[in-house]
Amino acid sequence: MKKILVIGAAGQIGTDLTLELRNRFGRDHVVASDIKLASDDIMQQGPFVKLDAMDSKQLQSIIDDYGITEIYHLAAILSGNAEKNPKWAWDLNMNSLFNVLDVSRSKGISKIFWPSSMGAFGPTTPEWDTPQVTVMEPTTVYGISKLAGERWVEYYHHKYGMDIRSLRYPGLISYKTEAGGGTTDYAVEIFYQAIKCGEYECFLSEDMALPMMFMDDAVEATIQLMEAPADQVKVRSSYNLGGISFTPKELADEIRKYIPNLEVTYKPDFRQEIAESWPRRISDEAAQKDWGWQPQYDLEKMTRVMIEKIREKLGK
Ligand code: NAD
Ligand code: AKB
Numbered sequence: 001m002k003k004i005l006v007i008g009a010a011g012q013i014g015t016d017l018t019l020e021l022r023n024r025f026g027r028d029h030v031v032a033s034d035i036k037l038a039s040d041d042i043m044q045q046g047p048f049v050k051l052d053a054m055d056s057k058q059l060q061s062i063i064d065d066y067g068i069t070e071i072y073h074l075a076a077i078l079s080g081n082a083e084k085n086p087k088w089a090w091d092l093n094m095n096s097l098f099n100v101l102d103v104s105r106s107k108g109i110s111k112i113f114w115p116s117s118m119g120a121f122g123p124t125t126p127e128w129d130t131p132q133v134t135v136m137e138p139t140t141v142y143g144i145s146k147l148a149g150e151r152w153v154e155y156y157h158h159k160y161g162m163d164i165r166s167l168r169y170p171g172l173i174s175y176k177t178e179a180g181g182g183t184t185d186y187a188v189e190i191f192y193q194a195i196k197c198g199e200y201e202c203f204l205s206e207d208m209a210l211p212m213m214f215m216d217d218a219v220e221a222t223i224q225l226m227e228a229p230a231d232q233v234k235v236r237s238s239y240n241l242g243g244i245s246f247t248p249k250e251l252a253d254e255i256r257k258y259i260p261n262l263e264v265t266y267k268p269d270f271r272q273e274i275a276e277s278w279p280r281r282i283s284d285e286a287a288q289k290d291w292g293w294q295p296q297y298d299l300e301k302m303t304r305v306m307i308e309k310i311r312e313k314l315g316k
Helices: 012-025 040-045 056-066 079-084 086-107 141-160 186-196 215-227 248-255 270-276 285-291 299-314
Strands: 004-007 030-034 048-050 070-073 111-113 167-169 171-173 199-202 210-214 244-246 263-266
Touching: 004 012, 004 056, 012 030, 012 040, 012 070, 012 215, 030 056, 056 086, 070 086, 070 215, 079 086, 079 141, 079 270, 086 111, 086 141, 111 215, 167 215, 171 186, 171 215, 186 199, 186 248, 186 299, 199 248, 210 215, 210 299, 215 285, 244 248, 244 299, 248 263, 248 299
Parallel strands: 004 030, 004 070, 030 048, 070 111, 171 210, 199 263
Antiparallel strands: 210 244
16 A cells, blocks of 8 residues: 655645545555644644655655655745745755655655646747747756756656656645745735735736646646556656646736725736746646646636635635
């Protein structure tokens, strides 16, 4: 029976992914870990351990103590925070990945998931319908770490026969946990501000189109990729995921269907330049063809669920 370790389980993806993995594979079969405490439901529902993803000894003993067979390694510094402290971000993003790969290799871990990002693309990448294989010249420290990580996971697969799987997530939108310091965070913040006070100051320009995805689709894609037969997983760097492309103005207009008086002002900051270096819309044809990927959420459905769930959460 599989026994999963999630590293970074307190984060935006980790929270939703851990809950869904426990739902599918059993509470005691999914060990949540993070450098900080996770949400109450994760802490109460199943095993949780404090883990610094950089610490190989700690990681080895958790694998032994719990009989871990698969690892989802989610700990990283996201694009916005990474630009504030590039060396720290490079150190964590790269060395935690090496730690997970090397310990997993020595312990015979059967499968590893590690996320890349649309941030691995850069200003010379084709902006519209970005293909799976294309020019990749990222200009952020986050993107450089993701592109380097993609090359390394493919290397460990070819060189050591390890089964490592990866997705280039677009910006993720969810309601259980706050977004973790990225360039796409506006698309989560705007919902909270709209519901709390009807006003939002957006740090990207109103026409800055970016690919985004509702968390339920992202979690589904992740588990679907991890459960696919190995011979269907033909891309061993990282699969493109397309999601929904929209601008801040288009999102605000969709939210106004529920909160008509929402006022949005636009004050682009340093994250505008990061966003401008990323694709506008991504093609995930390879994921569709290889392991049958099909998203379920469009802008309308995602907005409806976000409004409903955040209203419930805030009691508004
Ligand atoms: P997040 O910042 O919300 O969560 C990351 C978690 O890692 C946090 O809970 C943090 O405490 C933990 N962490 C940090 N340092 C650690 C360490 N040394 N040891 C153990 N845990 C540590 O990030 P997220 O949005 O959940 O992203 C998860 C992964 O997905 C990252 O690799 C990120 O690059 C990638 N990704 C995220 C998005 C997105 O929109 N959220 C998009 C593309 C890719
Ligand atoms: C970020 O904005 O840094 C993340 C990402 C797209 O990787 N949401």
